[in-house]
Amino acid sequence: MWVGQDKTEEEQLFRESIRRFVIETINPVTFDAKKDYKTTSRKLYRKAGERGILSLSIPQELGGQGGTAVLQGIAREEMGRGKVIGYGLPWPLSWTHVNFAEGCSGDLVKEWMPRFLNGEASLGLASTEPKSGSDVASIVANGVKKGDKYILNGEKGPMSSVSTTDAFIILARTGTNDAGARGVTAFFAEADRPGIEYYQLEAMEDSADLGGFRMNNLELSLDHVVGEEGKGFYQQMKAFDIERAIMPMAYLGATMDSLELSLEYAKNREVWGRPIATYEGVMFPLIEAVTKVESIRSFCYQVLRNYDERKRITKEAAMMRWYVTRVCLDALDACIQANGAQGYTDNVPHQRRYRWVRAGLFGHGTQEIQKLVIAREILGKEIYDQALGRK
Numbered sequence: 315m316w317v318g319q320d321k322t323e324e325e326q327l328f329r330e331s332i333r334r335f336v337i338e339t340i341n342p343v344t345f346d347a348k349k350d351y352k353t354t355s356r357k358l359y360r361k362a363g364e365r366g367i368l369s370l371s372i373p374q375e376l377g378g379q380g381g382t383a384v385l386q387g388i389a390r391e392e393m394g395r396g397k398v399i400g401y402g403l404p405w406p407l408s409w410t411h412v413n414f415a416e417g418c419s420g421d422l423v424k425e426w427m428p429r430f431l432n433g434e435a436s437l438g439l440a441s442t443e444p445k446s447g448s449d450v451a452s453i454v455a456n457g458v459k460k461g462d463k464y465i466l467n468g469e470k471g472p473m474s475s476v477s478t479t480d481a482f483i484i485l486a487r488t489g490t491n492d493a494g495a496r497g498v499t500a501f502f503a504e505a506d507r508p509g510i511e512y513y514q515l516e517a518m519e520d521s522a523d524l525g526g527f528r529m530n531n532l533e534l535s536l537d538h539v540v541g542e543e544g545k546g547f548y549q550q551m552k553a554f555d556i557e558r559a560i561m562p563m564a565y566l567g568a569t570m571d572s573l574e575l576s577l578e579y580a581k582n583r584e585v586w587g588r589p590i591a592t593y594e595g596v597m598f599p600l601i602e603a604v605t606k607v608e609s610i611r612s613f614c615y616q617v618l619r620n621y622d623e624r625k626r627i628t629k630e631a632a633m634m635r636w637y638v639t640r641v642c643l644d645a646l647d648a649c650i651q652a653n654g655a656q657g658y659t660d661n662v663p664h665q666r667r668y669r670w671v672r673a674g675l676f677g678h679g680t681q682e683i684q685k686l687v688i689a690r691e692i693l694g695k696e697i698y699d700q701a702l703g704r705k
């Protein structure tokens with residue numbers, strides 16, 4: 315039903331191989347997000363590691379495959395189509411891993427990077443704080459250098475996968491408050507270190523594993539500094555464009571699958587003696603959703619191809635991050651409605667997907683922050699700075 319987006323045989327074969335992996339390895343897995351989320355998602359990570367999915371996004375010189383943005387997009391789309399929803403899935407590794415591998419000392423990287431690549435261990439980013447989310451410049455958790463150590467104090471969260479993560483990149487203030495984002499340093503910290511106290515938060519979707527941690531004199535040796543002191547935020551920002559563009563591809567895959575299932579359901583479910591697909595009230599919202607998903611999907615692949623051709627995609631990636639998420643949410647809502655009460659249950663994947671995709675309006679900057687980025691690209695930095703209250 316969808317317009318083909320693969321331009322080469324390699325892309326086509328890659329899509330088929332990921333689809334097989336999803337059908338054979340991911341779909342048979344059932345798990346209760348509250349009970350066995352950790353063990354099941356860990357098993358999937360190991361399998362994805364063996365299959366080479368985790369390393370797809372990592373440059374070859376760091377032990378990865380250096381896959382193109384388009385291949386990464388295909389992997390996300392196909393995995394999004396699977397029965398297990400996003401949080402438990404072994405996505406290709408993020409920029410945080412590249413940051414760590416490039417910015418940390420040889421020994422730590424030698425010990426941890428192979429484990430991230432083979433799915434044995436996971437790495438999370440701890441940037442957000444209860445009083446500092448969008449405005450990273452206002453981070454207050456701090457790291458103070460004492461002899462050959464840094465001592466970290468403060469709180470991080472909310473963040474996802476908090477109980478399942480084996481190590482974190484923590485952004486903490488090492489400069490003065492006036493230094494804003496320039497006073498923030500990135501640290502690598504093993505999750506089981508003394509001085510970290512975790513807490514969980516009840517969230518819209520259990521498998522988000524949402525929570526945070528408090529650092530009480532968390533001691534880190536100097537080799538745990540990632541990259542340069544005071545550059546932690548900028549190091550992380552370097553890959554914002556591609557990360558913003560890649561994640562929504564998973565939402566597209568999930569939504570395409572939900573639309574296919576819902577159209578089939580509407581053709582077969584009879585009410586008042588005829589299929590509900592014949593009622594415009596059911597047919598039109600689904601068809602409108604297909605129209606929007608189809609058109610935005612072509613845009614997405616074009617943006618990924620532009621990135622592979624080394625074109626700047628800052629504006630388009632921000633557009634993708636919020637608008638694809640919004641289109642997918644509306645489409646999933648239409649799927650829930652077309653399925654009647656079944657749509658509200660776990661018998662169909664639509665409502666869980668809706669709850670997962672909803673978080674997409676926060677990640678890598680909220681939808682409002684994405685719009686500010688687009689405005690900066692179109693209206694210029696002066697207007698952007700004024701919008702943020704800067705002179």
Ligand SMILES: Cc1cc2nc3c(=O)[nH]c(=O)nc-3n(C[C@H](O)[C@H](O)[C@H](O)COP(=O)(O)OP(=O)(O)OC[C@H]3O[C@@H](n4cnc5c(N)ncnc54)[C@H](O)[C@@H]3O)c2cc1C
Pocket residue numbers: 438439440441442443444445446447448449472473474522524673676677678679680681682683701702
């Ligand atoms: C499921 C989930 C997983 C997450 N995982 C992680 C993770 O792994 N690591 C991590 O560090 N964080 C994580 N986060 C946190 C996420 O990055 C933050 O929620 C996000 O950056 C927004 O910060 P905030 O929640 O503090 O909102 P705030 O920054 O307080 O913003 C509140 C509201 O005001 C709006 N707003 C703020 N400034 C402006 C402005 N200038 N103009 C217009 N509107 C504005 C925002 O868009 C938002 O709607 C996660 C969040 C969720 C929900």
